[in-house]
Amino acid sequence: MTDAPDLPPRLALAWGVAERPERAPKRELSIERIVETAIEIADADGLGAVSMAKVAQRLGFTTMSLYRYVTSKDDLLLLMQEAALDVEYPPPHDPADWRAELREWAQFTMATFASHPWFLDIPVTGAPLTPNNLRGADSGLRALRSTPLDDEEKMSVILLVSGYARNAARLQTDLARAVAAADGDATVQGGAWADALRELVDEVRFPYLRPLVEAGTYAGEGDIDDTAWGLERVLDGIAVYVDARAAGAPGAGNRGGSGSTPVDGPGADGAASAPDPRDAVAPVEVAVHLKDPKVKKATLKRRDAERRVREAQKKVRELKKALREAQKAEREAARAAVEKARA
Template identity: 70%
Template structure:
């Protein structure tokens, strides 16, 4: 766009270039106050609780008065996101340390989302065009200034890490919400104990050791979020090293650049993989083998059920035997 007057109204509001109404005659109402009230409601009661009517009520104004400043709820949601991102990011390191700086950027962003988890519920409608969203991206890109990555690769790094940030915080929020749900959640210890009976090393050969050790569903000693971030950074560090050694960027079609008429290798690999999977799906031998596997699994489940029933009968018989012995001893004493 060549003229800011062509910006959509909500973006013009975010950039502060939209025309503002005159102040209310009695008490001052402003976009800033409206957004602040909306964020407070979302922080307290969640995004679903935010409405133009509720925001107006919290400020002591009519709903219609808000529309003089914010023309729709979508505009309000965008401005709420901007308010959350109106922060100062951690400073740059001197000398530059891309891994430490990128880690700090991710961790800082995670804390923002943890403080305002409703932010993650707002649908993504496209690339960010608002000032504070762009400042957030700029801070992440600054962390990569010392790397040999080109500009597109740097942006891919930001998309990768920000995607991880959002999914990790969303999972934390979902688990916390389930834990505090009025419906409650199953007793985890009881479920894990039951799984030790149900999960065997035949049907679940790779999961069984984890369940048998008690680690499945337990607290464990690994901070999964931090661990995942470090593994992403490990991969990026390896890639940065390869690029520093002069290798071409991943995703670049070197052969097609040399031979514009050639077929892109990645497409060939994708097509070959797709054809192979399709062929397997159509092969009658694969279908028969799959049916045999499912039938074997069914019979295994039935056998395991019978074993559990026999074990239960054995426990009952032993209990009855102990009761009979105890009764006989007590009778002999009489």
């Protein structure tokens, strides 16, 4: 390993390889405290309430003092997302069951978004390159370890399912905000206007929608959990593709053929027939995983271990740099000695 990787400041901060300012003995400001405070503000008042000035005020420091740790608000937003994703994903199944594990991964992702509604308000500006974002992708790929998909196909599956999770979470968040903005009045979701819609939605202009409005299906609460149902249909489509690949169909990836990751678990798809979505792990149960004290304690221990590893790696880099400098000085001294002897 040479010196720290050449990364933009925000990514260097996220990976813990950025140079940190020296702190005065009695001062308690740190990147971690800045990010935690910004998240507290966003959780309480939304992303629009977050500013460098407000975070500094909450911490009792000047705004300029924050810029010694976080160089811009954009960097702060990225670090907030990274902190929100610092969670422990559900463990793998034994034997492997790609469908059940991918379902849990999607539900856990939605629960993570729901725990911080502001998360989805931050625009996507590029591919995920921060460590916790990549840990999430790694967990999703782990769910597909028992399938015959190649690497590109696995990544495409992860993008498909994560896209569904993001869109579903966005819809739920927007509806919740609409209800909150109406002082808890759930009629903003349309249920209270069923009678009016029956009068307005006629069979001439809306021939296919009219029967649903007439039956109360359009604006009413049905028996189907739309989010869970939609996820199962996405998984159905993936299952068809996995079965086809297991039967020898050519792959969609550039490399085709089988993936580089060994297949394990019973059968090619790791699961039997598609389960009823109502038998799936409920999102609320997945959300509990985020708040479990033992999980939180384990997460803190992992963070501390990762911090110590980063510090050790930094020390190794410093020692290797010192070694290179000493070797260079030795060569220069030897060269000077030879030149002096020749003279």
